[in-house]
Amino acid sequence: MGEGEGEEKMVMEISLRETYMGEGEEEGEGEGEEKMAIEISLRDFSKKLEEFAKERDWEQYHTPRNLLLAMIGEVGELSECFQWKGEVEKGLPNWEESEKEHLGEELSDVLLYLIRLSDICGIDLGDAAVRKIAKNAIKYPPKIS
Amino acid sequence: MGEGEGEEKMVMEISLRETYMGEGEEEGEGEGEEKMAIEISLRDFSKKLEEFAKERDWEQYHTPRNLLLAMIGEVGELSECFQWKGEVEKGLPNWEESEKEHLGEELSDVLLYLIRLSDICGIDLGDAAVRKIAKNAIKYPPKIS
Amino acid sequence: MGEGEGEEKMVMEISLRETYMGEGEEEGEGEGEEKMAIEISLRDFSKKLEEFAKERDWEQYHTPRNLLLAMIGEVGELSECFQWKGEVEKGLPNWEESEKEHLGEELSDVLLYLIRLSDICGIDLGDAAVRKIAKNAIKYPPKIS
Amino acid sequence: MGEGEGEEKMVMEISLRETYMGEGEEEGEGEGEEKMAIEISLRDFSKKLEEFAKERDWEQYHTPRNLLLAMIGEVGELSECFQWKGEVEKGLPNWEESEKEHLGEELSDVLLYLIRLSDICGIDLGDAAVRKIAKNAIKYPPKIS
Numbered sequence: 176m177g178e179g180e181g182e183e184k185m186v187m188e189i190s191l192r193e194t195y196m197g198e199g200e201e202e203g204e205g206e207g208e209e210k211m212a213i214e215i216s217l218r219d220f221s222k223k224l225e226e227f228a229k230e231r232d233w234e235q236y237h238t239p240r241n242l243l244l245a246m247i248g249e250v251g252e253l254s255e256c257f258q259w260k261g262e263v264e265k266g267l268p269n270w271e272e273s274e275k276e277h278l279g280e281e282l283s284d285v286l287l288y289l290i291r292l293s294d295i296c297g298i299d300l301g302d303a304a305v306r307k308i309a310k311n312a313i314k315y316p317p318k319i320s
Numbered sequence: 321m322g323e324g325e326g327e328e329k330m331v332m333e334i335s336l337r338e339t340y341m342g343e344g345e346e347e348g349e350g351e352g353e354e355k356m357a358i359e360i361s362l363r364d365f366s367k368k369l370e371e372f373a374k375e376r377d378w379e380q381y382h383t384p385r386n387l388l389l390a391m392i393g394e395v396g397e398l399s400e401c402f403q404w405k406g407e408v409e410k411g412l413p414n415w416e417e418s419e420k421e422h423l424g425e426e427l428s429d430v431l432l433y434l435i436r437l438s439d440i441c442g443i444d445l446g447d448a449a450v451r452k453i454a455k456n457a458i459k460y461p462p463k464i465s
Numbered sequence: 466m467g468e469g470e471g472e473e474k475m476v477m478e479i480s481l482r483e484t485y486m487g488e489g490e491e492e493g494e495g496e497g498e499e500k501m502a503i504e505i506s507l508r509d510f511s512k513k514l515e516e517f518a519k520e521r522d523w524e525q526y527h528t529p530r531n532l533l534l535a536m537i538g539e540v541g542e543l544s545e546c547f548q549w550k551g552e553v554e555k556g557l558p559n560w561e562e563s564e565k566e567h568l569g570e571e572l573s574d575v576l577l578y579l580i581r582l583s584d585i586c587g588i589d590l591g592d593a594a595v596r597k598i599a600k601n602a603i604k605y606p607p608k609i610s
Numbered sequence: 611m612g613e614g615e616g617e618e619k620m621v622m623e624i625s626l627r628e629t630y631m632g633e634g635e636e637e638g639e640g641e642g643e644e645k646m647a648i649e650i651s652l653r654d655f656s657k658k659l660e661e662f663a664k665e666r667d668w669e670q671y672h673t674p675r676n677l678l679l680a681m682i683g684e685v686g687e688l689s690e691c692f693q694w695k696g697e698v699e700k701g702l703p704n705w706e707e708s709e710k711e712h713l714g715e716e717l718s719d720v721l722l723y724l725i726r727l728s729d730i731c732g733i734d735l736g737d738a739a740v741r742k743i744a745k746n747a748i749k750y751p752p753k754i755s
Contacts, residue, residue: 251686279448396541
């Protein structure tokens with residue numbers, strides 16, 4: 176892991192601290208969050224997004240179907256990243272760095288709306304996903320090698 | 321595969337076991353696993369899904385555009401949960417328990433393919449999402465109240 | 466309902482009958498109905514779908530966002546036709562006849578909800594599409610060869 | 611029908627003539643196309659789009675999965691038209707004229723990629739849709755009143 180990558184993580188941690196770490200931050204977040212930047216859970220994202228909406232007076236718009244359609248808008252933008260490329264290889268070996276950066280943003284947009292939608296529906300997405308993996312494991316048993 | 325990774329996997333498996341193998345599973349979930357669920361990061365899911373694909377010999381199918389289209393298939397199923405309902409209230413007060421369970425599964429399916437797609441593209445989704453939140457915070461400054 | 470509209474409906478019904486009620490229907494389609502198929506415009510489909518909804522008391526469900534989400538559900542099913550196939554060649558040379566038949570149904574489902582959505586929004590889809598082609602022709606001038 | 615609407619249709623016809631009516635236009639289109647602007651069929655659109663791609667050397671990009679992803683990109687843009695609006699009434703009574711115009715464009719974009727995708731897959735979308743309506747009519751018999 177190069178110098179540059181380390182720096183990037185630090186930037187991320189700083190931005191996390193700036194964004195997350197206003198005074199009066201509840202839930203006992205604190206000095207541990209450097210580690211959190213790496214281990215950030217779906218529930219952490221969920222709380223962050225709730226706060227984000229509150230601070231901007233966006234809660235009025237965050238109904239289930241509004242968020243679902245916003246998420247689908249982002250799925251469309253994600254699809255556009257891949258639309259004229261023909262088959263794409265794992266790891267995106269031929270993509271420009273800027274294209275990968277853009278792809279990361281579109282993947283994130285889908286994720287963030289998905290988390291927010293789940294939260295607004297009263298569904299714990301992390302729990303649900305763990306449960307779904309377990310269900311899939313029964314439905315599709317591993318190959319015996 | 322290193323020591324550390326083995327340990328992590330154990331935590332994941334324990335949390336899976338706690339959530340699914342307990343008797344009297346549904347509805348009243350034990351307080352133990354709530355703590356475990358918090359620990360599951362996007363990166364944990366990513367590793368779990370990689371393993372899951374390996375054990376079933378599915379890696380050959382997991383190309384970026386295959387996974388993207390599979391994810392869009394799940395977005396379609398998610399949309400179907402909401403399609404004939406008119407406007408839906410936050411918290412889904414009028415939904416049957418079975419409908420909520422089903423919704424949780426569809427939300428999960430989108431999440432799991434999104435994580436897998438990101439991984440196959442070589443993108444750390446958690447990092448990208450943290451970065452995107454920070455970018456959005458600059459683009460949309462909080463309302464001064 | 467005027468004279469003209471009645472006549473148009475008859476044409477539609479005849480073309481439906483020709484396509485479906487003929488013996489020896491599948492694969493080898495009669496040359497008669499090819500001409501009929503040409504006659505079916507988006508506006509004919511629109512009228513047919515309105516009638517279809519009326520006869521089934523479905524109009525109450527056909528709000529813009531309900532129809533949009535239903536259409537997205539069908540886009541998901543369309544995506545599933547292509548999801549594990551890797552790159553697909555023009556004309557689908559390696560697809561089973563039953564897969565093509567299924568694909569035709571999913572393409573149709575998207576089309577029919579798209580037409581119905583347009584109609585419910587008060588938009589003439591055919592006119593709009595003609596206008597969009599003209600706009601695109603200006604935006605992307607043909608290559609001079 | 612007001613003066614303005616008549617004019618708009620004429621503009622459309624002119625643009626159609628301009629776009630469609632280059633010399634060496636095959637298929638015997640001609641003076642009848644004023645009527646065609648109203649009765650334009652899916653097959654007409656299909657031919658027009660094929661021509662459009664040829665003239666721009668775009669055929670190389672028009673593979674089934676490329677077109678599918680492009681269509682999904684447009685479905686995303688269509689969803690964005692509706693995303694923060696809450697429930698929307700039939701006929702869009704509270705929408706600005708410019709919003710309706712934009713919506714018409716997004717509906718058209720989905721339609722045009724859908725038609726092109728069908729064509730590239732070797733599927734006659736109009737025939738398939740007529741067949742699907744007939745199948746649905748059997749699956750969901752009309753209510754007896």
